[in-house]
Amino acid sequence: MIELNHTGLAFDEQELIDTIKASDRSYIVQGQRVVKLGNHPKENSFDVWLRKRFPKKRDTKLADNYVIEALLETGKFIATREICPDSGRLCKAIRLV
Numbered sequence: 001m002i003e004l005n006h007t008g009l010a011f012d013e014q015e016l017i018d019t020i021k022a023s024d025r026s027y028i029v030q031g032q033r034v035v036k037l038g039n040h041p042k043e044n045s046f047d048v049w050l051r052k053r054f055p056k057k058r059d060t061k062l063a064d065n066y067v068i069e070a071l072l073e074t075g076k077f078i079a080t081r082e083i084c085p086d087s088g089r090l091c092k093a094i095r096l097v
Helices: 013-022 045-052 064-074
Strands: 025-029 077-083 088-096
Touching: 013 025, 013 045, 013 088, 025 045, 025 077, 064 077, 064 088
Parallel strands: none
Antiparallel strands: 025 088, 077 088
16 A cells, blocks of 8 residues: 555555556656646646545645655656656656566
8 A cells, every 4th residue: 555645545556557557558647736636737647546536635736756756665666757648748757667
């Protein structure tokens, strides 16, 4: 289980792995933004994925560097920069190993 910073919430990294695999990509962009969920510009990001899983925190940035580091420590992900499927720009991302 991966704990979110300062929230008391956690998620199973296998759910994220399954989501990434289902997207036909081997990565997901971090997409951390301080905006309300409805205004988030990166619908296919890890930040949006987390917010949708925790409705009480839907308007809070959740995909912070603390969570990324916890995912990297599992050995199942690496940090990288990838093309964002929403913006078309190079962004921080995590890739499946």
